[in-house]
Amino acid sequence: MRILIVIHGYPPYYMAGSEVYTYNLARELAKHNEVFVFCRFEDKTKPLYQYLDTSDGGVNIRYINNYEPQNASFYDKYLNPEIDDLFCDYVRLVNPDVVHIGHLSHLSTQIPIIAKREFGLPVLFTIHDFWMFCHRGQLINPQNWEICPLPNTKQCTDCARFHYGNPQFEERLVEERNEHIKNVIDCIDVFFAPSHTLEEFYVEMGVDRSKIFYSKYGFNVSKIKKHPKQLHETITFGFTGRIIYTKGVHLLCEAFSKVKGDARLVIWGDANSEYGKDLIKKYSCSNIEFKGSYHNDDLQQVLDSFDVLVCPSIWLENAPLVIQEAQSAELPVLVSDMGGMKELVHDGEDGFTFSLGNEEDLREKMQDIVDHPQKLLALQPSIEKVRTIEDDAVFCGTKYEELTKTNIIYPHRPSPWRVTFITNPDKCNLHCKMCDTFSADNRSRLKTDHRPDMDFSIVEKTVNLLAHHGLREIIPSTMGEPLLYSHFEQLVELCRINHVKMNLTTNGTFPKGVEYWADKLLGVISDVKFSINGINPSVNEQIMCGIDTEKQLQNIEYYLQRRKELGSHSTVTLQCTFMKSNLYELEHIIRWGIVHGADRIKGHHLWKTSDSLDSEMLRTKENAPLWNAVCVKCQEIAKGKIKLENFVPVNLSAPAVDSDDTFCQFLGKELWIEYDGSYQVCCCPSEVRKAFGDFGNVKDLSPLEMWNGALYRSFIENWGESENCKQCNMRRKKE
Secondary structure (H helix, E strand, C coil): CEEEEECCCCCCCCCCHHHHHHHHHHHHHCCCCEEEEEEEECCCCCCCCCEEEEEECCEEEEEEECCCCCCCCCHHHCCCHHHHHHHHHHHHHHCCCEEEECCCCCCCCCHHHHHHHHCCCCEEEECCCCCCCCCCCCCECCCCCCECCCCCHHHHHHHHHHHCCCCCCCHHHHHHHHHHHHHHHHCCCEEEECCHHHHHHHHHCCCCHHHEEECCCEECHHHCCCCCCCCCCCEEEEEECCCCHHHCHHHHHHHHHCCCCCEEEEEECCCCCHHHHHHHHHHCECCEEEEECCCHHHHHHHHHCCCEEEECCCCCCCCCHHHHHHHHCCCCEEEECCHHHHHHCCECCCEEEECCCCHHHHHHHHHHHHHCCHHHHHCCCCCCCCEEHHHHHHHHHHHHHHHHCCCCCCCCCCCCCEEEECCCCCCCCCCCCCCCCCCCCCHHHHHCCCCCCCCHHHHHHHHHHHHHHCCCEEEECCCCCHHHCCCHHHHHHHHHHHCCEEEEEECCCCCCCHHHHHHHHHCCEEEEEEECCCCCHHHHHHHCCCCCHHHHHHHHHHHHHHHHHHCCCCEEEEEEEECHHHHHHHHHHHHHHHHHCCCEEEEEECCCCCHHHHHHCCCCCCCHHHHHHHHHHHHHHHCCCCEEECCCCCCCCCCCCCCCCEECCCCCCEEEECCCCEEECCCCCHHHHHHHCCCCECCCCCHHHHHHCHHHHHHHHCCCCCHHHHHCCCCEECC
16 A cells, blocks of 8 residues: 655654654554655755655655745645645655645645545544644643633634734634634544544544544554663653643753752753753753753663653643653653643552642652652553554554545645636627627627626635635636726736736737736736737638737737746747637647747637527538648647647547546636626636526635535536536546
8 A cells, every 4th residue: 555644744854752653653554555754844055845855764755845934924834835736746746545644734734635635535634732723733822821721713813913923913814724624624534533632622623523533652662671670879850852831841940950859850852942042041950951852763762861751741732652652661750630641641550640730749749759769669560551553553554444445536626726707797898709798799788787897805805815725826807808907907916915826818909008018917927818810810800800910919029028038937828719710820820929939829619609600610510621621730830839729630420528538627626706706616608607506605605615615515526417517618638
């Protein structure tokens, strides 16, 4: 089986509990499976998102360089579209059978959605803390260091305001995260809870109990020797782990500093943070020693140097590895008496507990051990038996096998990667003959049913939200000329601020002049499609009624020249509609594009919008042979010089669309929003797509709620049953 493990850190870069556990599990699974790890490291001297591929212990590892940007936003704490793309690339590369997630902090919470909906993979998740529901992960209030009750919007907002030092932090940001996490949870098939504390917490937060399995961490117990049944000459208390406030190291140091008698405190862990440096400055002395970090492979000598391991955390913890590692060696432990710590230790039987956060109680327990060290020798081996990593791997493998038998593929991204806004549906300066709105056959409707420009607040709200979830492009309008939109310049600026590209289809008339627009557009454009249906004015102007072909070509030439001068990597497409009228102009469009440096010639077969177009259709018995001959000639002209799209001969003896060998290129990827804010799920003419149903309005339903809602998910699952889908000429052939 090919297993892909996702974790926020992995040795040798990170050696905390969840990372070490994942390291051991991956190596054990690799004995009988192909195992891949997708994780991150932090190196500000190297390019952001650069990756490093390596292997260790039979495990293939991809480290992604990801460090937190300056002035990181709340969104940056749990969403990262760049990481999403890198994860997609890695899934395609390794082709796993299952995805097992350890932690998503510093990665992206969209990874489970991508794994499940885009790739149809079973997804399992080992719970290491409260992070999925608590943005700080430890369910503790940083204002007073008290353990929080169950998370709620007000409480979490207050916490964020304090944590980020921003009294203006908005409740909606917490609400958005909570709504998003619900969708993440929905895409996870199985949760492994190493403690009953976290198991019950997840159930209380609404996770289906049937999806959660109590599953203790596994350990390489065979590599840990039993602790010698003799004490050091000086009673030695030890700490191992992260040197952070919630681990209670300050509590331990202060309590120990008041212990009388012959005793030492040895602290292992990276103390390079301000917190760690302050501790060293305040407490480092002859009997309190800070040793620094260590590799888990050196664990034995660390444990052997202690008489008692102390776990003084002031948060609930999950199932601390350090406690169970000590229990594997039968090393006595002294731990806080709540959460996952309390589950592992029985006071006076196999270890000692003290009241969580109570410095005096901790001091008394340590003093009692110093005064009566024989109590350590009287302790029994751990009552809560430590699980072997071998048993853990077998259990995981069983769940993997069960889930791969019920694999279902939903080609559904976590959020739209592209949104089309119908910005100005009834505002155009041409009336092309094939247009379903402005042609001579259809424009009479405008007199009685005029549609206004889209309220810019709809565009602004949608882009500002979706940009954090992976929105890459927007398309303004589809019928009207986009540059006539009353807020077009604001739209360009909105793209720039959010680092979202604009994919523009324009008729090349450039209201206000091409000189006015070219540089503005080239700052945000991914691709410009210039609609043109002939180089010969008599052909082009008969189709694109109202166009000045000579001026149109001059505008396109100017734009291409400015693109070259500015060194823009955006592309330029010449777009046409395949019809009888311009059939023999297609080769001239291709030649013109080659000469002037266009990147692509794209076309679509005519979509009938009125009876007057019957004679223009090329997929007919009479016209198909003509199209096929021209198509072959166009391919010969373009070969190696320019890209052609949809220049494919037709076979009238076969179905126009082979439903078994084609797919919808938009399904689960793109979203359309009408001028009035209503959602649409297809690019076909507006009257046609209404048949797909009412998917709500952005004014009442956020884009993410619509995208992840039951109605749209049902549409995806049942896609292809509609007659409109069966007849659609936009479907792509499967590769």
